[in-house]
Amino acid sequence: MSDGSQEIAEARAVFERGRQLEEEDPSEALVQFARSAALAPNWAAPVVALGDLFRSQGRAQEALVAYGRAAELTPNDAAIFIKRGNLLSEARDFDGAVEDYERAAQLQPDWHLPYLNLGNAHTAQDQLAEARAAYDRALEAGGPAGIALRRDLLLPVIPRSRDAYVAAHAAFAAALARIAYAPPVVDNPLAETPASRFFLAYHGSGDRELQERLAALYLASCPSLAWTSPHCEEDARASGPRRIALVCRFLFDHSIGRLLHGLLRRLAAGSNCEVTIFESAAAPDDAVRREIDAAVAGRVVLPRELNAARSCIAEFQADVAFFPEVGMDPMTYFLAFARLAPVQAVTWGHPVTTGVPNMDYFLSCDDAEPADSNDADEQYSETLVRLDGYPFSYPRPPVPNPAGARADFALPEDATVYFLAQNLFKIHPDMDAALRRILDGDRKGRLVLLEGHDPGWGQAVRERFAETLRDTTSRVVFLERQSHDDYMRLFTLSDVVLDSYPFSGGNTTYQAIAMGVPVVTCPGRYLRGRFSMATFERMGMSELVAGDMAEFADIALRLGTDDGYRRNIRNRLAQTSDAIFDDPVYLAEMERFLMTVAPR
Secondary structure (H helix, E strand, O other): OOOOOHHHHHHHHHHHHHHHHOOOOHHHHHHHHHHHHHHOOOOOHHHHHHHHHHHHOOOHHHHHHHHHHHHHHOOOOHHHHHHHHHHHHHOOOHHHHHHHHHHHHHHOOOOHHHHHHHHHHHHHOOOHHHHHHHHHHHHHOOOOOOHHHHHHOOOOOOOOOHHHHHHHHHHHHHHHHHHHOOOOOOOOHHHHOOOOOHHHHHHOOOOHHHHHHHHHHHHHHOHHHHOEOHHHHOOOOOOOOEEEEEEOOOOOOOHHHHHHHHHHHHHHHHOOEEEEEEEOOOOOOOHHHHHHHOOOOEEEEOOOOHHHHHHHHHOOOOOEEEEOOOOOOHHHHHHOOOEOOOEEEEEOOOOOOOOOOOOOEEEEEHHHOOOOHHHHHOOOOOEEEEEOOOOOOOOOOOOOOOOOOHHHHOOOOOOEEEEOOOOHHHOOHHHHHHHHHHHHHOOOEEEEEEOOOOHHHHHHHHHHHHHHOHHHHHHEEEEOOOOHHHHHHHHHOOOEEEOOOOOOOOHHHHHHHHOOOOEEEOOOOOHHHOHHHHHHHHHOOHHHEOOOHHHHHHHHHHHHHOHHHHHHHHHHHHHHHHHOOOOHHHHHHHHHHHHHOOOO
16 A cells, blocks of 8 residues: 555544444444545455454454454455464364465465464364374474474374374373473463363363373463462452353353353342353354343453453452353463452363362262262262252254254155264264164164364264174265254254263253154263253163163164154153253352352
């Protein structure tokens, strides 16, 4: 853009007005940026600003359009390709993100950030060799030393066998031990580190020791993570109602949001408290979000920088910081390291211990924990609180209308549909023998799965099934990921729903039961594998709970091949399922805890 013209001078002035308004009046800032872009159509700066502001508001498609236009205007600006690549990564378009990061690296080969983000995208695609190479390039380009943690603590998304799980688990433990001797200095844990290592929970092993060692490593690398809010060091609390900071990214039409909004309605209706949501990214505007917002005092989108996010929550002076999950979102994970309130508690949105010293309590469901309390307690770095009732208060989801037909999904009308409705990373190799037993025992059977967030995930499962399911793989059907309504329609069109093992379903089991479809489950050792079991025991339908995976296959086959038995089970589901929906007992227990727990 050349200087001198009246239009350009006006465009600059309008652009600066937009910058001044970004925080206090973002809607007007958008107007100013758009006007600036119209006045100087060949100037990229206001277009980039539009993209940044759209992204901060959760308007991803509009942000993509803006970044695309900016890339056309300044095709040699690596930063624009980084911005668009980040947005594509958030949308799980990892192929598109890789293309943008590679373009940025070509434009600015001495900048570490394109390689760091490229490594992150390859990690999400389960392309670990490519990820390691990219992280090495980031370090060679002068990137922060903490990037080595991303490289050395990689975990596969879809291990190809049980032995691969064991090897990955052992390699992770060995890397933790090696790094602990000389931990790197980390200035920005959100950018440099891999955070919680989400996929570790799906290996089927106890995680407490590894989670504690990982947290200790982060604290050694970045001691400021253990920051304490000033109000936590004061003897007297501020006056007024009890203040609960709800720290979570997923309080919208998401499994976490659907499971939690009953509790928030109850707190709003009967308790003298002020609940404010602190989220690491703007939530989509959907029906569940609006119901949640009606029950809370406010919702704050946190700054993207960790120190600023902690300070933002500290200003609320919470009595309790409540984390519906820790482990699914990097910002939430690292916020849990700080002392943000005199009492901090987490529950089972991600049902594994955090390993974080400043997390005081893990709120669990007594019915889903092992009967041996010592065995249960040993799995948590937090104090385990076993609440009565069934977890949260899940409202019965409606049956989709119109119902749809199997032809809509290219499924044969005369087939027995066994729907394994879980994310592909939950389909452990220990399930494969049972899946083959089902397909061998029912020649009309079709095993239906949904593709993963990246095409490579489905390809990895197909390759594994080619070895373990062999000739029956011709009757394994992978469908594209579905809208929520079509996902629910698939339940209604299925004969049997297969639970995952050893990490069971929770939300999925509720949904299948609401659609009247029997679910077969085999409980694992830990909380994460016992939700479906607890559901059926509460309903008095333990015949759907297998003692091992061979029995799991036998129960599924009887349901799939014996029409009369399946009708009987469906009738009983209809008669007993009220016991698990809108359960007030757990809500009362959770409310009592949040309203009465005192600092330790």
